[in-house]
Amino acid sequence: MGIAGLDQRFPIHRIYCVGRNYAAHAREMGGQPDRAPPFFFAKPADAVIQADRVPYPHRTSELHHEVELVVALNSGGRGLTAGDATACIYGHAIGVDLTRRDLQSEAKAAGRPWETAKAFDASAPISDIVPVAGTGHPRQGAIRLKVNGEPRQSGRLEDMIWPVPEMLAELSSYFELQAGDLVFTGTPAGVGRLLPGDRVQATIDGLGSLEFEMDG
Numbered sequence: 699m700g701i702a703g704l705d706q707r708f709p710i711h712r713i714y715c716v717g718r719n720y721a722a723h724a725r726e727m728g729g730q731p732d733r734a735p736p737f738f739f740a741k742p743a744d745a746v747i748q749a750d751r752v753p754y755p756h757r758t759s760e761l762h763h764e765v766e767l768v769v770a771l772n773s774g775g776r777g778l779t780a781g782d783a784t785a786c787i788y789g790h791a792i793g794v795d796l797t798r799r800d801l802q803s804e805a806k807a808a809g810r811p812w813e814t815a816k817a818f819d820a821s822a823p824i825s826d827i828v829p830v831a832g833t834g835h836p837r838q839g840a841i842r843l844k845v846n847g848e849p850r851q852s853g854r855l856e857d858m859i860w861p862v863p864e865m866l867a868e869l870s871s872y873f874e875l876q877a878g879d880l881v882f883t884g885t886p887a888g889v890g891r892l893l894p895g896d897r898v899q900a901t902i903d904g905l906g907s908l909e910f911e912m913d914g
Contacts, residue, residue, distance in 0.1 A: 702829070711877065716882065736865055738872065744819070745818070763851070772788035780864050789833075796892075839855050850890050
């Protein structure tokens with residue numbers, strides 16, 4: 699995937715995602731936010747798409763948008779401290795976790811895995827990575843998403859239940875993190891439906907914007 703301001707490419711190893719990391723979103727999904735350890739799920743590396751048009755997926759009538767800060771790692775390890783984890787970060791990007799919400803609801807009700815809801819083709823639109831060497835680590839600032847110019851999601855990075863360093867440290871207790879890993883860090887409240895032809899604009903302070911159209 700692309701790196702802002704450079705001709706180099708960032709090779710993707712794995713994609714990890716954290717669930718319900720903003721209190722208001724946890725509530726809108728029927729949960730109660732607390733400081734219990736975060737939970738994780740994954741998408742395949744080829745779910746990433748960087749294009750002006752993103753294909754609308756089959757087998758859903760309720761596709762949802764979830765704007766997220768994405769962390770890109772250039773090193774890793776197992777059992778990291780929060781400080782060690784921060785040193786592994788290469789840069790950050792804006793991502794949208796596209797979700798087949800109807801399939802996710804069915805899976806939850808049946809106690810089944812979420813792969814069909816979260817891990818489908820082109821389910822991870824993402825901007826170019828902005829290296830920390832130029833911008834540092836975004837820990838505060840607005841995270842927003844609009845659809846056809848209408849505000850849908852609006853939150854603050856500092857409202858994360860689990861800040862990025864602690865989240866990465868917890869993730870490294872389950873998996874050995876490696877260079878090329880991407881971590882989607884959770885979404886604020888306001889997730890909602892996308893339709894073919896919808897134009898999505900996602901922004902995070904200091905990281906620019908991600909824009910694409912749902913191609914039906």
